[in-house]
Amino acid sequence: FEQILRNSLTTLPMGGGKGGSDFDPKGKSDNEVMRFCQSFMTELQRHVGADTDVPAGDI
Incomplete structure (x- = not known):
């Protein structure tokens, strides 16, 4: 919830999700x-990119 609040203060259209694995x-x-690693990155590439996500500075 805190990340969503922080992101809303920037006025950029983004949420506050994070991801990872338990491998x-x-x-x-x-x-x-x-x-x-190859499988993880193959799936991850569908969800990251210049026009898709905004990396958070806290991770």
Whole structure:
């Protein structure tokens, strides 16, 4: 909620969502970690971009 309030003060048309994953690389092979990272970025690229999102300075 606080991020939405902060963003509203800028008068820019944006919300206050954040994202991440709960992937634990411990015990995973390098190949498994690479596959996760590539899959995560493939999905993430649909939601980030110059005209799509505004990165927050607090993360």
